[in-house]
Amino acid sequence: MWASASPAAADEVNVYTTREPGLIQPLFDVFTEETGIKVNVLFGKDELVERIQAEGANSPADLLVTVDVGTLKRAKDLGITQPVESETIEANIPEQYRDADGNWIGLSQRARIVYASKDRVEQDTITYAELADPKWRGKICTRTGQHPYNIGLFASQIVHQGSEKAKEWLAGVRDNLATKPTGNDRAQAKAIYAGECDLALGNTYYMGLMQTNEQEPEQQEWAKSLKVLFPDSDGAGTHVNISGAVLAKNAPNKEEAIQLLEFLTSDEAQHLYAEANFEYPLKPGVEPSEIVSSWGELKADTLPLSDVAEKRAEASEMVDEVNFDAGPSS
Incomplete structure (x- = not known):
């Protein structure tokens, strides 16, 4: 189980995502069940990066979760991200799958x-x-x-x-x-x-x-x-690519957003990613699904x-x- 904060301190977190609802919503549901933190989700395409930029300081977005490192880099280049400081995430996700400045984090591969x-x-x-x-x-x-x-x-x-x-x-x-x-x-x-x-x-x-x-x-x-x-x-x-996330520059619920990121990099969530999405976990020690493993190493x-x-x-x-x-x- 993921070591979460007390549900009594829980609030909400707002996620913009380009991921298909069926692939990401189950993880958010588990997070809410375990923490009491409500996850409000806006599903869309790559235009969500520009939307956060246009919303500026008034953007409700806490996290952007997307499916390509190029989009993560574009978000950083547009100045809509902020560094994530978390020893938990650093321990869970290898350095090559994280931005050197902490502005994006890989979640699956x-x-x-x-x-x-x-x-x-x-x-x-x-x-x-x-x-x-x-x-x-x-x-x-x-x-x-x-x-x-x-x-x-x-x-x-x-x-x-x-x-x-x-x-x-x-x-x-x-x-x-x-x-x-x-x-x-x-x-x-x-x-x-x-x-x-x-x-x-x-x-x-x-x-x-x-x-x-x-x-x-x-x-x-x-x-x-x-x-x-x-x-x-x-x-x-x-060659591999990643799905990943950025912490929005003006995140109104920064603490809850980091808790969600820590959950998404945990053994539990990485296993859920592997089983539901047929993607490779990024956290060392979490095995791919049986179907994925059947294709070879x-x-x-x-x-x-x-x-x-x-x-x-x-x-x-x-x-x-x-x-x-x-x-x-x-």
């Missing part, structure tokens, strides 16, 4: 992997570099190169390889695309199932969501046709995510420079 056809792809290992190998010409699917999930991966390659080699690699991946980038990660799984491509970039947790989707059982069939390959970056491991790239975030703008420009979203015909 996902990996940018390769979905591969069980029937048409014999190999069980792959590297990111190999995605540019001509042997995969016309066999790779992905969503738009400008999506934050891909921008994060491309930015990590800039850090690892340098700009020139990363650009050559990205052009090589473009040449191997089966068609113009389109759809979301699940659409790529469907394309492999339909025989339109053999490999696709995708996030780990979508595999879990497809495998357990009883409302749309066709997604279970897509997942059955796939195997998970954890690409390696020249021995450095698989994740060796996460040890690059500080702050370093990757610094290259995101360059990665976005690079996507346009090589006409990635125009597809292989470019």
Whole structure:
């Protein structure tokens, strides 16, 4: 159990979040049950960052919880955050998943992997570099190169390889695309199932969501046709991104907000994240769910995510420079 403050001192905390309600609300419900602190939630998209900025000193937001380190960095750059001082959080979350100045904190982790056809792809290992190998010409699917999930991966390659080699690699991946980038990660799984491509970039947790989707059982069939390959970056491991949170600069309920952050980094909440979201816990010692573990062992790239975030703008420009979203015909 998480060691909480006395419910008698509890009040409320206001959270703006881009997370899907079904993935985050259960954690807030447990927090309220254990502490008596009410969690008021505003669900939205990335515009929530600008909303907090526009609200200024009158913003009711205590926390912003979002799904990409780029958004966390943007919040910091816009000056809408303040450092979090908590020995509990520092003990729970490794340094590479926290902002050096304390302005953002990772809460859970996902990996940018390769979905591969069980029937048409014999190999069980792959590297990111190999995605540019001509042997995969016309066999790779992905969503738009400008999506934050891909921008994060491309930015990590800039850090690892340098700009020139990363650009050559990205052009090589473009040449191997089966068609113009389109759809979301699940659409790529469907394309492999339909025989339109053999490999696709995708996030780990979508595999879990497809495998357990009883409302749309066709997604279970897509997942059955796939195997998970954890690409390696020249021995450095698989690119990962995080969901995370910032403490708003003008948080009216700062103490309660920090209590919620401490809860979200606790063993209990990290386990809930793992089971409900099919994401990887960031707190050492908390195991992934059984489904996630069944895909194999994740060796996460040890690059500080702050370093990757610094290259995101360059990665976005690079996507346009090589006409990635125009597809292989470019």
